[in-house]
Amino acid sequence: xxxLKVVLLLLVAVCxxxxxxxxxxxYTAYDKFDYRTDEYSVVGKVGELVYTYRNxxxxxxxxxxxxxxxxxxxxxxxxxxxxxxxxxxxxxxxKMIVLYQALESNKVIQYAALLDEKGRxxxxxVQLGEFKTGIFGATRTYFSSAVSDNKKAILxxxxxxxxxxxxxxxxxxxxxxxxxxxxxxxxxADNKVGHGELNLGNDGTVYMAAxxxxxxxxYADQYWILTLAPGSTKFxxxxxxxxxxxxxxxxxxxxxxxSRIYFGGFYSDKxxxxxxxxxYADYNIASGAFENQKFIxxxxxxxxxxxxxxxxxxxxxxxxxxxxxxxxxxxxxVSEVHYITTRTNYTPGFGYYSSYSPYTTTMVREYHYxxxxxxxxxxxxxxxxxxxxxxxxxxxxxxxxxxSYALLNTGGTLGFxxxxxxxAHSRIQLATLEADGKTDIHTFTADGNDSPxxxxxxxxxxxxxxxxxxxxxxxQICFAKVVF
Numbered sequence: 001x002x003x004l005k006v007v008l009l010l011l012v013a014v015c016x017x018x019x020x021x022x023x024x025x026x027y028t029a030y031d032k033f034d035y036r037t038d039e040y041s042v043v044g045k046v047g048e049l050v051y052t053y054r055n056x057x058x059x060x061x062x063x064x065x066x067x068x069x070x071x072x073x074x075x076x077x078x079x080x081x082x083x084x085x086x087x088x089x090x091x092x093x094x095k096m097i098v099l100y101q102a103l104e105s106n107k108v109i110q111y112a113a114l115l116d117e118k119g120r121x122x123x124x125x126v127q128l129g130e131f132k133t134g135i136f137g138a139t140r141t142y143f144s145s146a147v148s149d150n151k152k153a154i155l156x157x158x159x160x161x162x163x164x165x166x167x168x169x170x171x172x173x174x175x176x177x178x179x180x181x182x183x184x185x186x187x188x189a190d191n192k193v194g195h196g197e198l199n200l201g202n203d204g205t206v207y208m209a210a211x212x213x214x215x216x217x218x219y220a221d222q223y224w225i226l227t228l229a230p231g232s233t234k235f236x237x238x239x240x241x242x243x244x245x246x247x248x249x250x251x252x253x254x255x256x257x258x259s260r261i262y263f264g265g266f267y268s269d270k271x272x273x274x275x276x277x278x279x280y281a282d283y284n285i286a287s288g289a290f291e292n293q294k295f296i297x298x299x300x301x302x303x304x305x306x307x308x309x310x311x312x313x314x315x316x317x318x319x320x321x322x323x324x325x326x327x328x329x330x331x332x333x334v335s336e337v338h339y340i341t342t343r344t345n346y347t348p349g350f351g352y353y354s355s356y357s358p359y360t361t362t363m364v365r366e367y368h369y370x371x372x373x374x375x376x377x378x379x380x381x382x383x384x385x386x387x388x389x390x391x392x393x394x395x396x397x398x399x400x401x402x403x404s405y406a407l408l409n410t411g412g413t414l415g416f417x418x419x420x421x422x423x424a425h426s427r428i429q430l431a432t433l434e435a436d437g438k439t440d441i442h443t444f445t446a447d448g449n450d451s452p453x454x455x456x457x458x459x460x461x462x463x464x465x466x467x468x469x470x471x472x473x474x475x476q477i478c479f480a481k482v483v484f
Contacts, residue, residue, distance in 0.1 A: 026069040026481045027452075032056065033477035039084070040477055042460035042468045044091035047117045050462055051096070052470075052479050055084055062119040069481050075119035081109075085138055090147055090154065095122075097177065099145050099156065106133050110143040110156055114177050126177050128156045129169075146200040149256050151175060153204040153230075161194045172204050172230050180204075181231035189222070199254040199261065201285075204230040207261055209252050210237070215271035219246035225261060225283055240281055240290050246271050247279055249335070251320035259285040264323040264333050266315065267295055275315040278333060278375065292329070294381040302375070302386050309371055309388055310337075318373060322407065329379030334414070336404065337370035352421040353395045353402045353453070367400030369393040372416055374433050385437030391418055391429065402426075406456035408467060408484070417456045417469075417482075428454055452478055 033040070033056060043051035049064045049072065060077040081102035090097040096115045101108050113125040131142045146155045157170035165188050172181040181204070187193070189212055196209030206228040211220035220242070227236040240263065250265035261283040266275040277297035281290045298306075298315065306314035322334035342363050372389040393403035408415035414433040419426050420443070431441045452471035459469035467482045 024483050026483070027471070028052075028063075028065060028069045028479045028481075029071060030473065030476040030478045031063070032058075032475060033472070034475055035472060038477075039087070040458075040470055041087070041089065042458065042462065042470065042479065043089040043096065044460060045462040045466070046091050046096055047094065049117075050466075050468060050479075050481065051089075051091070051119065052468070053087065053089065054477065055080075055087070060084060060087075062115075064119065065479075065481075069479070073118070077119075077121075079113065079121055079125055085142075088145060090151060092151060092175065097154070097175070099154075101143055103133070103138055107131065108133055108138050108142045112154075112156070112173065112177050123177075126173075126179070128171055128173075128179075129158070131158075144198070146198050146206075148200045148202045148204065149254070150202045152202065153200055155198075155200050155204070155206065157198070157206075159195050159198075159208070163192055164189050166193060166195045166210060166226075168208075168228070168235075170206070170228075183228065183231050183233055185228055185233050185235050187224075187226055187235045187237060191222070195226075196250065197252055199252060201254060202256045206230075207252070207254060208235075209250065211247075211250070214246070217248070217272055219248045219268055219271055220250070221246055221271065223247055223250065223263075225252070225263075227288075236288070238283070238288055238290070240283075240293070242267070242279075243295065245269060245276075245279070245295060246273075248275065249319045250279075251323050253323050253325075255325070261285065262323055262325050262331070264331065265320055266318065266335075274313045275318070278377070280331060280333075280377070280381075292379075294377075296377060296381045296383070299383060302383065305386060305388065306373075309390065317368075317370075330377050330384070332374060332376045334372065334374050336372050337368070338400075338404070339368050341366045341368065352426050353398055364396050367393075367395050367398065367403060369400055369403035372405065372431070374414070374437070376437060387433055387437045387439045389416055389431045389433070389439060389441065391420060393419065393421065401457065402453065402455055404457040406459040406467060406469065408461065410484075417454075417459070417467075419454060419456065426453065428456075452476075452480075454480065 039055040041053045043053050052063045054061045060080040062075040064073040066072050083103035085101040085103050087100040094117045098113050101110050107130045109130040110128040111125045114122045116122050154173040155170050160167045168185045170183050191212040193212050198208040208226045210224045210226050212222040214221045223240045224237045245267045247265050247267050253262045263281045265279050267279045269276050280294045282292040283290050317337050317339040318335040319338050320335045324332040370392050375386045376384040402419050405416045405418035416431045418429055420429045433439050452473040455470045461467050469480045471478050471480050
């Protein structure tokens with residue numbers, strides 16, 4: 001109870017721009033769960049109920065919770081095949097859609113199913129495609145999905161990079177799982193090319209990032225936005241001029257209301273060099289042109305501050321995670337240090353969470369998630385402020401599942417919820433970033449050995465004022481709802 005009171009007080013600071021302060025943190029009861037084999041996710045809020053997903057030895061289950069996080073129902077998804085490769089949920093006020101891939105014989109098959117507000121199946125699941133897996137089984141991502149902001153358009157697609165071409169195949173669905181369009185399209189480049197993230201417009205138009213790379217660090221020397229209308233068989237490429245610079249960690253975000261696509265990332269002046277600055281561009285969908293493009297070098301003051309945090313190559317390994325465009329034409333770029341290393345198990349490192357997934361191979365993967373950096377620029381590309389949220393997260397062979405952060409966006413304030421852990425202990429941190437760049441970090445520690453380990457990275461904001469986070473404790477799972 002002491003722990004929950006502390007959380008209550010800290011979340012008031014995060015939401016001081018809202019109409020009301022924090023109220024409470026509520027845990028569900030524990031359920032049996034094997035971290036090594038079982039799957040989980042926060043589904044979201046449908047009507048007045050919060051849904052979570054578990055796939056365990058007892059089957060694929062939807063758990064429904066009331067406002068106090070008391071379980072009111074468990075729905076068995078008995079239409080799921082025995083082996084599920086992936087499951088993703090799209091929630092609406094009165095229904096939900098589950099997109100799932102199943103392993104059947106030597107195939108991965110993509111399905112979609114429509115559920116009512118109580119999680120009950122409505123109609124027959126729709127089969128959307130299949131791939132043969134080969135003798136080694138499922139080894140890659142076979143199908144991907146994208147959902148428009150208004151959730152009226154859903155795209156199931158595969159995109160394969162083959163030397164100088166990208167081969168795309170997709171099916172467009174509406175929110176009742178009716179297939180409206182199908183397409184096969186290929187993009188050809190002069191050099192080896194790869195695809196990045198895909199944004200889906202409210203009208204179903206596809207906007208996919210594509211790039212060619214050079215050097216040992218695989219920086220981009222060319223970058224395109226590939227546009228594909230629903231059902232079209234031809235991409236319309238628009239290249240962003242890089243002006244003999246090399247881009248990395250690009251992030252693309254669609255703005256349906258203003259018919260824009262925003263791009264933010266870092267650049268280097270050399271193909272194998274360190275990051276030298278920030279690249280930003282505004283793509284006008286109507287005109288098909290990049291506007292307001294900027295290459296902003298890191299200034300001396302920023303380099304000095306960043307160097308205090310990381311002595312050598314202070315901006316390397318930063319990845320852009322959020323791009324917030326301001327009303328005045330400026331923007332805030334939020335990034336996080338993330339990299340993976342390997343070592344032999346004869347010279348092991350130690351991390352608080354490494355024991356969750358014991359390793360038996362001679363090579364051990366190590367996951368590093370460190371500082372969060374926020375930089376604000378005005379419309380002219382002049383830096384207004386920069387802020388660093390210090391953290392150092394290290395684990396082995398767990399995919400970094402306890403690392404990184406959950407973002408709470410209350411409008412005037414950004415909140416970052418993350419685990420702060422080392423060899424001996426773990427605690428939860430809540431850092432706030434104000435509109436003027438001011439940061440504040442609060443620490444609270446769970447009391448006793450029965451307190452669960454939170455997984456903020458897997459959390460989901462289920463309403464304007466609620467965040468649900470999965471938690472593990474031994475061979476059990478529960479979910480914590482933060483009301484703010």
